[in-house]
C-alpha cells in the first residue's frame with residue numbers, strides 16, 4: 001500500500017460547545033483526487049482550515065508526508081507541500097496578472113522579493129509565470145491589473161498561482177464558484193490534468209454533483225462534522241447515508 005501524503009487522525013475542532021469537525025480520520029494518496037461533500041455547515045471548509053493550518057485543532061493530528069504538522073502554522077505547512085487556493089485573499093489587486101504569478105514562481109524558487117527582483121526578474125522566471133498563465137488560458141490578460149479582472153478570471157489566476165507554487169498537495173474549495181458557464185470547463189480540465197501529473201494529491205470541496213462525478217476518484221462525506229462515508233464514487237453516491245443526508249432524495253437509476 002502506498003504511503004499517504006496527507007493523513008488526519010481523530011481531527012477535531014470545537015467552537016464553544018459546537019464540534020465543527022469531529023474526530024475525522026482519513027488518508028489521502030498521491031495521484032488521487034478526493035472530493036469532500038456534505039450539506040452546508042457540515043464542516044468541509046473547517047476541515048480544510050485544519051489541514052492547511054488556518055485553524056488550530058482542538059485535538060487529533062494532521063500528518064504531511066509522514067510528519068506531524070499539527071502544531072505548525074500555515075506557512076510551515078506550505079513549505080512542506082500543502083497548497084491551497086485561498087479564494088482570492090492571496091491576490092495582489094494592484095499588481096498585474098503576470099506579476100502575481102511571477103511572485104509565486106519567485107517564492108517557489110526561493111528568490112527574495114526585493115524591489116529589484118519585483119521589477120527586473122529573470123527571463124526564466126517570467127517564462128515560468130507565462131507557462132502557468134497559458135495553462136489557465138489567461139496569457140492574453142498578462143498585463144491586466146488584478147483588481148480589474150472578473151471574478152472568474154481571479155479564480156483562474158488563483159489556480160495559476162497555486163500551480164506555480166508546485167505543491168504536492170493541492171486543495172481547492174469550490175474552485176468554480178461564481179464562474180461563468182464557459183469558464184468552468186477550463187478550471188475543471190486543469191484540475192483533471194493536475195491530478196494526472198507528478199503524482200499529486202488533490203482535495204476538492206464541491207457542491208455541484210456534476211463536477212463531483214466528473215472529477216472524483218474518491219468521495220468523503222462529512223455530516224455535522226463527522227465523516228459518514230468514504231470510498232469509490234459509485235459506491236458512496238449510492239449509499240443510503242449519502243442519499244438521505246446529502247442528496248435528500250434517492251438518485252434515479
Ligand SMILES: Nc1ncnc2c1ncn2[C@@H]1O[C@H](COP(=O)(O)OP(=O)(O)OP(=O)(O)O)[C@@H](O)[C@H]1O
Pocket residue numbers: 015020038039040041042043044045046047
Ligand atoms: N470560526 C468559527 N467560529 C464559530 N463557528 C464556526 C467557525 N467556522 C465555522 N464554524 C461553524 O462550523 C460549522 C462548519 O462550518 P463550515 O464552514 O466548515 O461548513 P461547510 O461544510 O464548509 O459549509 P458550506 O458548504 O456552507 O461552505 C458551521 O456550523 C459553522 O457555523
